[in-house]
Amino acid sequence: MVAFTQKIPDEMRTDRVIAEVWDATFNLFDGVPTQEDIDYLANNTPKQEGGRYRPSELALARANKSLRVFKNAVDSLSKGHQPDIDLLTSVGYLMRTSAVYGSGKFGCADRAKIADREECKAPFQMELLTVYLIRWFTIDSVEELAKERGGKKAVKLDKTTRQFIGVGNATGLGMAPFLLKHPALIHNWVVAKETALARVRSIETPIEGTLKVFLKSLLQVSQHVDEWNVEDTVQADRISCLTDEIQSLRIWCEDEFNISRPYPWNGIYQFVEDNFSLECQEMVVSLIIEPHGSLVDDLAETMSTNLIPTFNADMSLAQLKEVVEDSYQWATSIDFSLKESQHHFWYYSEDKLEPRFGSKGIDDGVEQEMPLAIGRDVSQLNKVLSSTSNDISISEFVMMYPEFRHIIRRIQNTFVRPYSEVQDNLLSESMRPLDLLRFKLAFFGASKFDPKSDLWTRISMYQGAPMPDQLSEPNHDCWSFPIAGRPQSFPCINCTCQKVI
């Protein structure tokens, strides 16, 4: 990774796409850069979207300091003591990224260049590697700055604190269009997760030690959740409820009868699904999958796709009508004649192509709406289909109505992939894009979800993850749900990382 830092005015520090300067900017370089490469990047990387990149650059990213945490860390270390752990815990990171681009963005390498490489088969591996390296960079930075300032008095972060520090991320609306534009990919992600869950739930007799690990992890998660503090009232209520529910689940699990029956994982899942909130259900899904690494890790490679959606002109109109009726009821049942059903629209601003969410009648740009209104488009198609004879072919139909070509192609490629659609009206007045952002971020391993409005959120990544020099230690990969001030080790079993590499 090639990194550049600069001093920037505080008032220009923003998480938005429209930012013009950043504390640090990065490229993940494919190979070892020459001085010529570094000179080229020095002229481009600090400009981010304003620069141009080449197929040798696998990712482009930037990060800004959390000013108070960064300052406290440098000040403290330079004076010979550790940073304020409470302050660090309240934020969780020294710097946060505000964009990580890959897959051909701004001239970077296309996904196809690296897709066949063993380490790139699962999606977003290069982007996630970049984020991991940025985390390392932020930790090295505070230690280096403290040394410069404090000289011999300066100390390094202690091992536990070092490992606890994650890397932040601020995410806005850009992730929502991504979900809509990659239905097959999203389907594969959810199938992988559901398959993992199904494999665990179908275990009749638990693998030795796994139940014990699960029970320990419930305690660890309780403590982890105690450190998850947010200002957003909706999320704060959910966290509070989650705390109570994890406690209730621990009590329920103390009754041997509940967990000593056949298919105990299924029993736990059913109990949680029947009694607890969605927040708790998803947390428990993670917890019951976690001790079963060797059973589910192979699914990572099933999460990518190279499918290019094709238009099937051979499908009959009768068949298309049947598919819409069977698989798109969620769309055809929405009344789009209501004003509140078409309240919003999505668009790209000329301001650095920043994705924005507009309101009809209030904001300009409805004519340039992004084609993300899947529900509305299906509904309109359905109306025209219902008054069209089955005698004509789909190819004739799209010659008459070319405006439906995209939605027919979408239907043809998604009805066989039941997890591919966000089955809701994204134009609705009550639409909360934040839920879409969280869905995607969760697949990246994001934690400490911290909504800042209905349109953007902050999160932490790699909190508790091993540092590069720990990657060869046994048990290095079991670090979920870290707790401040404690050595990071999630109860580990049945996991390939127990072997020394």
Add this chain to the structure above:
Amino acid sequence: MSESYLTISLNEVLFYFTRAAFGVEAPIGLSEDFARANMWISENGFDPSLCSLKALDNLDSQASSLSIKFEKTKAGGHLFCPEEKLLSSLEASSSSVDWVEINSRVSELKISNVDSPFLVVSALGANKCNGLKVVWTDQDKNQFQVNLTDNEEWEVLSSSSNPIELSSNADVLISPLEMSDKSYKGKSVKKFKLAEEKLRVLHNGVKVEENWQAIYSYFSRCLVKSSAESRASGAGAGLVDTD
């Protein structure tokens, strides 16, 4: 993106060309097909803006139309524009791919008065419609024959050295590829190995020249002007983060 000569990625071809077509009011489905065809053009080492800009200009100036009709003929089928205009290659290419898919590549399809024939070829290539030949004589009397042999290679036979991507305004005939079509006598021949060309592009990028600026200009029509209000509220986040 203000330079007139630069290197872009295949993903950028997809992103910008989809929206450039949308910018001249092509429906989004046709715009997506158009962008895929341009990716194929790029993967084969061509500058996609060369043949595509003409097609977009024609739509924008209404010299071409997306209106299309189909009629059956003895030999197969005929696609044409019912208006007194050029048939836009955006519509012609999607409709010809549809026709080839349905008709199992056994009969002929004539497409009348297409503005950018190479876009039709590219759409067929992008959709792996192989075992076909595409033949036309353009308005400058240049003759072209493209043999879409298989998933590994294709070739261009031409009567002149004029670039195929600039060939315009022609009646195009698509028919099954026969052994006899591989007679190269008196013709300029250029062969393309798909995998090799694509690998080269993945490592070097797609070079676009002076027409790129105009493509970007059509793309820009999809962007919404920013106002103080939309800047403040459209993305939900504040303008300064000094926590």
